Structures are given as C-alpha cells and as structure tokens.
Amino acid sequence: MSGLFLSFEGIDGAGKSTHIEALAAALRARGRTVVLTREPGGTPVAEQLRALALNEAMDPLTEALLMFAARRDHLLQVIEPALARGEVVLCDRFTDATFAYQGGGRGFDIAVLETLERWVQSVPALPAGRLRQPDLTVWFDLPPAVAAQRLSGARVPDKFEAQPQAFFERVAAAYARRAQQDPGRFLRVQADQPREEVWTELESGLRSRGILT
Numbered sequence: 001m002s003g004l005f006l007s008f009e010g011i012d013g014a015g016k017s018t019h020i021e022a023l024a025a026a027l028r029a030r031g032r033t034v035v036l037t038r039e040p041g042g043t044p045v046a047e048q049l050r051a052l053a054l055n056e057a058m059d060p061l062t063e064a065l066l067m068f069a070a071r072r073d074h075l076l077q078v079i080e081p082a083l084a085r086g087e088v089v090l091c092d093r094f095t096d097a098t099f100a101y102q103g104g105g106r107g108f109d110i111a112v113l114e115t116l117e118r119w120v121q122s123v124p125a126l127p128a129g130r131l132r133q134p135d136l137t138v139w140f141d142l143p144p145a146v147a148a149q150r151l152s153g154a155r156v157p158d159k160f161e162a163q164p165q166a167f168f169e170r171v172a173a174a175y176a177r178r179a180q181q182d183p184g185r186f187l188r189v190q191a192d193q194p195r196e197e198v199w200t201e202l203e204s205g206l207r208s209r210g211i212l213t
C-alpha cells in the first residue's frame, strides 16, 4: 500500500483534535497503519522547539525559523519513514499553519516563507524540485468569534491562543488564500456546525476522494 499524508488545519479551537482521533480509528478499522502526529512537534527535538515557540516572546523571523526547523526534523524522523513504510500520517498542522500564523497573523514576508518551504520540504525520496506536501489538507473553517467562544475558559492560553480576535481574522484569511492557491489539495469543512455534522462532512469529503471506502 502506498503512504498517505493528511494534514489538518484551522485557527485555534476549530475542532481538529476532536475529529483526528475518530478518523484514525476509521482508517485503522480499514486495515491501515496510522501515525498520529502534530506540528510544531512530533519528535523530541521538535517538541523542545514547540515549547519555545509557543511560550517565549521572539521576533517573527525567529518564530518562523523555529517552525521550519521543527518541521525539518519531524519530516526526516517521522513523516518520511512512515510514508516509505506505506502508512497513513495524520498531522495536526503543517506548513499551511506557518503561512497562516506567521504570514497572515504576524504579517511576516511570504517570499521568505516560500524559500524556507522549498528548503525544508525537499526530501531525498522526491526528485529535485518536488516538495513534500500533504496529499490532502483538511481545513476546518470556523469564524474566529465562534472559536473564541469555544476556547473561553477552557485552558490556560499559550502565546498564540492569547492573541486578539483581529490576529485570528488575519490567520483565517491567510488559510483561505492558501486554499485558493491549491484547491485540489484542500478539503474545506464548515466547522461551525454540531460535531456530528462536521464529521459527516469530513467523512463524505474523504469518501469522494477515495481515502475512506
């Protein structure tokens, strides 16, 4: 069986975690081996970088470099080996999050992010010039006001969760731009619905792409 790389995106509180576990169970029930992982993180080195990026104040370039450094380690140590073994990788966030949070939220230079994307996602298994990208990105599209309501009081906010709603409006707009640039890779799920309906929409999108049978 060939490997499959799915990423899950959306603003904080959009509902990714709620559905990733259920999807992993559905895929395992169909005989697939599933690796559940996340960014920033997924390896000991990347988890340390995550702790810095989510908790320490830093300038936007430093933040972007930490995200991509964590990603490089995660790709080489976890994602690429799993894909080579023919497994399914379910990754809670990937590079679209950098374009959304550092590019949209922070207003950091998109051209620099594109350069880092090319460096980091060039991997030995792919011919020169081709980048490792998710086969499909599920984008949980939720209005920031609804996300804020869902997260209010739920936990101690990290550096990003503590940002004002205007930050998340920019993040959401940047996700929409990324999806527009590569519509074939994105599955948009309307996340402002009851959990069961979000799951039904996700399941149906995955069926129509042959990922769930």
Ligand SMILES: Nc1ncnc2c1ncn2[C@@H]1O[C@H](COP(=O)(O)OP(=O)(O)OP(=O)(O)O)[C@@H](O)[C@H]1O
Pocket: 010, 011, 012, 013, 014, 015, 016, 017, 018, 019, 150, 151, 154, 191, 192, 193, 194, 195, 196, 198
């Ligand atoms: N469809 C829904 N309707 C109402 N509440 C929901 C729905 N989906 C998830 N929630 C709740 O919203 C909160 C955020 O959900 P979840 O943790 O799945 O989001 P997330 O996208 O993984 O967030 P983060 O990226 O910040 O970790 C949780 O309390 C969850 O129970």
Ligand SMILES: Cc1cn([C@H]2C[C@H](O)[C@@H](COP(=O)(O)O)O2)c(=O)[nH]c1=O
Pocket: 012, 038, 039, 040, 054, 067, 092, 093, 094, 095, 097, 098, 099, 101, 102, 160, 161
């Ligand atoms: C990959 C990535 C993530 N972020 C931000 C987005 C979230 O606020 C946190 C991760 O927390 P989660 O609960 O695991 O979703 O990090 C970012 O700013 N840039 C990135 O590239």
